[in-house]
Amino acid sequence: MTISKPSNFLFTTILLLVLCNSLFSQKLEPKERLPEPDHTITSKITGHDYQLYMSFPRGYSTKDTISYPILYVLDGWRDFEFFNTEQRRLSGKIEDVIIIGISSGLDGLSFGLSRTLDYTTTVDTIFTRDGEKKFNLPKGTAKSGGASQFLEALKTEITPFVDKHYKTNSERGISGHSFAGLFTAYVFLNSDGFFTKFGINSPSLWWDEKKLLDQAILQFTENKTWNIPPTKVYISVGGKEGIDMVPQMIEFSLNLEEASYNNIDLKWHVFDDESHGSVIRPSLTQTLIELYGKD
Numbered sequence: 001m002t003i004s005k006p007s008n009f010l011f012t013t014i015l016l017l018v019l020c021n022s023l024f025s026q027k028l029e030p031k032e033r034l035p036e037p038d039h040t041i042t043s044k045i046t047g048h049d050y051q052l053y054m055s056f057p058r059g060y061s062t063k064d065t066i067s068y069p070i071l072y073v074l075d076g077w078r079d080f081e082f083f084n085t086e087q088r089r090l091s092g093k094i095e096d097v098i099i100i101g102i103s104s105g106l107d108g109l110s111f112g113l114s115r116t117l118d119y120t121t122t123v124d125t126i127f128t129r130d131g132e133k134k135f136n137l138p139k140g141t142a143k144s145g146g147a148s149q150f151l152e153a154l155k156t157e158i159t160p161f162v163d164k165h166y167k168t169n170s171e172r173g174i175s176g177h178s179f180a181g182l183f184t185a186y187v188f189l190n191s192d193g194f195f196t197k198f199g200i201n202s203p204s205l206w207w208d209e210k211k212l213l214d215q216a217i218l219q220f221t222e223n224k225t226w227n228i229p230p231t232k233v234y235i236s237v238g239g240k241e242g243i244d245m246v247p248q249m250i251e252f253s254l255n256l257e258e259a260s261y262n263n264i265d266l267k268w269h270v271f272d273d274e275s276h277g278s279v280i281r282p283s284l285t286q287t288l289i290e291l292y293g294k295d
Helices: 011-024 076-089 108-119 125-134 147-165 179-189 207-222 246-259 280-292
Strands: 002-004 039-042 049-055 068-074 098-103 168-177 197-201 231-238 264-271
Touching (some): 049 076, 049 147, 098 108, 108 147, 108 179, 147 168, 147 179, 168 179, 179 207, 197 280, 246 264, 264 280
Parallel strands (some): 068 098
Antiparallel strands (some): 002 039, 039 049
16 A cells, blocks of 8 residues: 655645654644645555545644544545535534545546446446446446445555544444445445444445345345444435435335344435435535434
8 A cells, every 4th residue: 555645835744744653653633624635545455546535623633632533425526525614514513523535536537437436336337338338438447346345445454544644533434425325335234343324325226236225125124133333324315316216215224224223323314305416415414413413
């Protein structure tokens, strides 16, 4: 795993901080907010670069012993700045939490190709070939079914880097919309306690003939207990997202609700007047409130 530093006027300062950290095992101070990644990590597992966008609670300091929960926000290139703004707006109403936007790609095409590979749970060559034709891309450019590898990279490469350099504790959350919502649902279904908070927004459960949805329903109906730590789950969809999105999200949620796991705190919501695009902001705001809201 390699780390590349941003090339800007803060390069020298950041380099000194990193050197100091390696020499004295100190935590890093949050750097000035810039419209670019704080770190880029190259995964040995997937072979891709992942950009990390960091947002810290007010009062975060390396001069005390306070540690913080962490929320990984998928599609960071697109969604991080909104989360960053909402964290400030909701200050005092939600727990102090470090938010990390994570994604691969710094332009629309690379972003789209990367999320299609990393966030989808199975290989669907029909979907990827159709995408290549639509955008006039060479055959083999679009790939899918990389969720298991991306999850491994997230757990064994990205999270250890974050934990080493920032004041995190063992409470981790993950949130995503659309394909990223599909991936978040996948992580939840394969939960081993590594994550305990999930924001599953507009999940693309239609993917590959609803295979993940079928797995979920089977899992919820056959398993009367689920041996995982206390977990919070928030699921949402826009009411105008159509027959490929709304019924599947409701079916997933109702089956999980009916399972009545005593260690899972479930909330789900349909934003009646929202489409797939317009629902992003309200669903992400509600994710923060439901997962981190103060009682």
